[in-house]
Amino acid sequence: MEVGVVVPEVVRQGSPFPALTEPAARTPPATIESTQTVLVVDDDARLRDVLCTVLTPLGCEIVQAGSGEEALTALLLRKAAVIVLDVNMPGMDGFETAQLIREAGEFTSTPIIFLTGQSDANDPHRGYDLGAVDFLLKPVSHRVLFAKVKALLELDQSFARLRIEAAHLHEQQLQVARSAEIRQRDEMIYARRRERLGNVFAAVSLDLADLEKAIVTEMSQVFDADCLLRVQLPGSDWHDTFSHPESGRMPDMQAWLGEPDDRTRRATYQVVVVEELIARGQRVGVLCLGRAGALPISETEGAQFRGSCVAAALAISNALLFRVQAEYAAVMQATADAILAVDASGAIRSCNKAATALFSDHSDTLIGRSIVDLAVSAHRQRLREQLDTTLSTHQEVSLEMTLAANDGRPIEVLITLSPIGDSVDLNVAVVVHDLTEIKQAQLVISHLASHDALTDLANRRQLNDRLAELARQQDGGKLAALVYMDVNKFKAVNDTYGHDTGDELLVEVAARLQSAIRSDDALACRIGGDEFIVLLENVPSASAAVSAGNRILERVQSQPVRCKEATLRPSLSMGIACLGATAHTPEELLSQADMAMFEAKKNRLDQCVLYTDLIGSRHQGQVDRRAELSGAIVRSEFRMVYQPIVNAATGALFGLEALVRWRVGDEEMPAREIIALAESGGQIGPLGRWIVTRSLEDYASLGRSDLKLHVNLSPVQVLDASFLDHLIGAQEDNQIAPESVCLELTERTFNGDPAPARAVLRRARDIGFRLAIQDFGVEYASMTNLLHVPVDWLKIDRSFVAEVGGVERVQRLVRSQIALADCMQVDLIASGVENQEQADWLSAAGCALQQGFLYAHPIEAEQLTASVENLAAFWVNHGLARKSLSSNSINTRESGDG
Template sequence: MEVGVLVPGGAQERTAIPVLKDQAPASAGAQRVLIVDDDARLRDLLCTVLTPLDCDIVQAGSGEEALTVLLERQVAVIVLDINMPGMDGFETAQLIRDVDELASTPIIFLTGQAEAGDLHRGYDLGAVDFLVKPVGRQVFYAKVKALLELDQSFARLRSEAAKLHEEQMQAARAAEIRQRDELAITRRREKLTNIFAEASIDLPSLERTIVTELSQMFDAECVLRLPTPDHGWHESLSHNESRGALELLQALMAGTDAETVARAANYDTVMVEELTARSQRFGVVCIGRADGPRFTETEAALFRGASAAAALAISNATLYRVQAEYAAVMQATGDAILAVDVSGVIRSCNKAAVSLFSTGPDTDALLGRSICDLAVDAERGRMQEQLDDALTTRQEVSLEMTLAAHDGRHVEVMITLSPIGDSVDLLVAVVVHDLTEIKHAQTEIRHLASHDPLTDLANRRQLTDRLATLARDRTTAADLVALVYVDVNHFKAVNDTYGHDTGDELLLAVATRLRSAVDEDTLVCRIGGDEFVVVLEDVPSSAAAVASGDRILELVQGQPVHCGSAVLQPSISMGISCLGATAHTPEELLTQADMAMFEAKKNQSQVCVLYTDAIGSRQQGKVNLRTEVVEAIARSDLRIVYQPIVNCETNTTFGVEALLRWRVGGVEIPAGEIVALAEDAGQAARLGRWVLTRSFTDYASLGRDDLKLHVNVSPEQVVDCTFLEHLFSTTRDSSIAADNVCLELTERAFYGDPKPAHIALRSARDHGFSLAMDDFGVEYASLTNLMHVPVNWLKIDRSFIADVLDNERTQRLVHSQIAVAECMQVGLIAEGVESRRQADWLRDAGCVLQQGFLYSHPLEVTDLGGYLDSVE
């Protein structure tokens, strides 16, 4: 470039002086100092001062000469005299500053006198300092040295800046290269994404496309592993028959780490990526080259991108499948499902909604209608409020309401309003669940909770609630509430004889007659299997209650009942108690009426029995006895006595029967009552075990193997799971032979399901024990028992023997029993023989084995030995 320089020839005239661009220093790495002064001596002196500095010093005697030097050399510091002939220092400095390359070179002005105007002008021209002649050596040296050090710092900065610039240029070039590579990768990934998207609807096709495209793109084997719904895995291989693909699959199954897979497959290079999209892991994709080149960073980046595209495609295919499944479920569900917009307009619905709310099969009939229009008139405002609430809070809302079906029916439903979507396209999913069946079921459940399922009468729960209310609301002593407790007599025998269906028909007939015998608002309940209760309110007196009870009893028992093929005569026992008379709480009322009913049943009363304190005392005594019998069994306070069984022809003792006795307060309790008390207390099996053990011990102490020991067993004892085990072990412990023991049982043992008793008794018979049917022909005799139970003996009950001499009908019955025994080839024993005439008649009829007071009263074991000795 060229700049204008003032020359001494004229103030306005300028000469173009070329400035060299590349100015090499005098010595490599040395800095230059230019000293400009018209005084040569001063210049030499200044050079001498600067000699210690490691720099080159150049002299110029005028401004023109200084400019020439600057054209040829690069200097670090200029020392310039102001007052020089021709071009002075200021003009020279101005020309230097006009050149860009020299504009920043520091200038130190030398002057003989420093005037204020010169200082200002010099600093305006960029001077860094002024030195007044004569110049101090130390000052001059220090200032030049400082400027040189500053120039060195600037040089370093310029070098670092140039280096940084170069690095930036290289980074920019690398970024440009990466951008081109990324653009290429993006284009290839977009191509893959488009290819994957085309196959994304069908998941199997998508899997095949993924492995094929990746295999071709990278010229490598490809394996894709995706989980199956049954928690297994499904694999797709790029080349199904390729040995390399199979090895890669086996290696991938060993682990998903790339190095692990590469080692396991003996591959030089492997890439593995987990397929993850929408925060969900879908599987693993792996590519590998057995012999090819290693994958580059660009290929690795492309593989990651392709894997991301594959994961997204798999996610889309999975979502499509799930959406299709959801759509199928929504259409198949029985609940009506609708989608409505923020204004409540129906946008879509399923078949159930169309079936419920539309007259035809077309969904268009519902689309565009307001969801509020489906509600009955009284519920539309509430529907709109709940819809607005769901949209405002973005929370699910559930409510019960009534909707109008297409045929005008009012349908009780449960509606759930669930906001879905975002603010741009916010919808509300409306699920309508028909509650008709549920409401009906709830009504049925409430009814069943308070009614008997067989008779549809009120049950015990409703009775308890009503009695509690009556007890709370009874205000005057004159108002009585009578409770009539009804029990069907011999109901178990009906079930056992005719079957449970016939028993149910009998109960239904009794329930119907009880219901018809009282007013409509009178509470009639069934509280047990064959037990009923009638609650009579506002009864004027106990006598009136009894009269009402008698009228009910007469109506129930008045006519026979046709139950299937059987005709039965209903028989009931009734007891009454009155709230406000003898009872003061519902509990007392029930208990007292129950006691009165048992009193009627025990006495076979044909009238309704009113509870009295005497009845309560007797029942309480029975309760006390039940408690005492448990303690008596535990303490072995019971006794066994023995009554001989005699052969009336030979007058020899055939055997003895063990009879249970218990004395309480000086009163002897009969064996039958003891057994009944034990059964009520749940101690029948325990009592039976005690009787067997004691009687076997007593029998063994007699030492009479020629006698038979007859022992009574109760029905509960026979069916007890420990019966046979205890029987056999007691026999062994007593060292008596089983064929010396006869087990006596009544036909009560075969009530209900007789099979358990049959099995137990046959087992005892097989072990050598004899069996006897006690009280044969009494109560509910059934000849079928003789078919299933291998009895050895039949015992004629004492009730027949008592009338056998005077009653021809009884004589025929006894003859028939003797005939049955002969036909069955079993022995026969008569009980209750008290006179010689009875004994002779029985002997002549064919029954020679007899027992009774004629021969001996029951004897204590201590007296039995003496008796046996006396009769021999």
């Protein structure tokens, strides 16, 4: 990089390390003005325009003035090269104007051409006395005027050039004198500095910190300037060293190298020199000198500075190499890999601590031994050949082999042979990486890839591989049976006792499956969640497969499982299909066994179910129904029916429960099956919105605000983000009070994390909608839900109502539900009331609100208005009313809400 002086006002752009300028800045020669000005002064505007037209080809700027006053004003604004001035003007005439122009020192030599229309013999003499260069009589010859003005303009440019060249010559003479003075001064001090700089680095060690400090200190003293050194350390950022750290300030390197408008730099240093430090073809740093005074760096000092930078760069490079070598040596000793250096014969010349620990008790016993002797006998020849190949080809090579440790045990290693040194003294670096842990980890990974992590049974991947192999080996002889199992009510175990207890149950089920099939022709698998599969090979017949499945089922379910939190009796649903009988591919086998298992779960069968074509047809029918459901929603093929809710004590109609129906062919599908089908097909959102919209429209058309409308909700529907907005919109569109609408939901709504569902229902309750939990006491009943959800009604499930007339145990259970509702200050509704005995017992026990076939079957929407009006008379004729039908009061907590 060029060394010189950078004055803050002039900095070369485009480089982070600015090049330095010449020793002294030269003043550039002044330039001749490109456009000259001619001032035309005459009180006759037309004559001025003619004169301007004549002079226009000269390419000069022409300024007009109509009087002497205007001429003087124009000259204050610009300098004129030639003035064309009329003598006879009203007010101030031309002579008076010329007199004032000459008195201004700046225009004493400006040429003036007088114009006059009168021939007075004294006028020319007076004009020439005032400095006129010519005196022309009107009318003026255009050619004469043009030629005279042109000559005067050319003369003006010639004088300007002479003045500039004279000033430039004078400046050059001054610069030569200053340069000679500076050179003489530099030569006087150069001899003293050369000897000192020659010894700057002689006594400095290879310690980089000491070297950096010595460089900035010596450079600062020799050149009488502040010195800043920046060194790039390997693998890290730049490191800065300043010559005057005692000042308590470390200047910003960017301020030294920054733009000339950097106020910090301009305020501190007037002269800055910068040089990159290059050694061995690489940049190792940057060295900067800064002088607070304006004394520049001479050429001699610049050459001296550059030479010092070359020496400094080499010293820093050596120190960095020494530091890197020391670090590499430390890393080599600290690394867990064994590292050895061997010569061309294979003899070990050096090694690190890891190599000593692995192959010998002491490094002295290892030095001199052949690297080949460290391999087990079966691999020594291979290692010798690879060593020779590395030496001959100068190419690195890696290979896996077995070496012998110092205790004689064989160890699997990855050994890398790398050539080091030159052609005269070529050695080989040997890096030995112990693969023992990696090999063990690979075995573990391989096992995990084919086994379930929780139960250690085969996983789906191993099952698929086994099935694919069986499919290829089918010979039309014996069958392969696949038993598909699912743990019943496993989600309830997780929700009730926690996932740890659920995992304990799965582990015990897996252990029982494994003990039940002890055979090389059977494979037990866990394929996810609570689903297990047993693959039986070489089964003589489908009936034998079913018998084997039943034996497995009995073995698993025979004894309870004792977990930390509970004692549980495992219950499994089991289906089976045979490869080579009904199934011909692994995919068909899995699908058929899955369908058979769901058949067992749906019918709650405590035995293994064999897949049949009938099961497949029913399953396909469900698949087809799910496909039809989406189109049925769009075409509005569903309809709503309404089940009356009656106050059995008064005979008054209390409300209506909305139930969806769908007729497919000749089959009428009930609400529960429709909802289940929609949930499994992902269509519960649009179906739920259709049900809410249609039932609220029918209710509004009925015009009976004294009745409650009960609408059933799916758990999935409640968690839909748009559910509440749609409900409120339908209620507002139909102008229905929210207190007239009761939302019925099952306790499945609170499975898993109940918080989101509870939050939505509390918001609905705050708006005014009523809430009811149906099927209360069945399967998922939880007291916690009554604490967190402000329900208005609990609905006693039909399974309890069916036996309430004659089973004392059921009666006690229903009484406890009624007592609980009374304690929680909520009302009860009994579902599925089909005979008078049930109705009387429930009324006597305190449950007045009832619904069921005893009172009415679900009513079609178009018949709703007429049916509601006739229901009261129908119940009176059958003796169901206990009190006067004229009473509109209802003996429940809802009577006040009407």
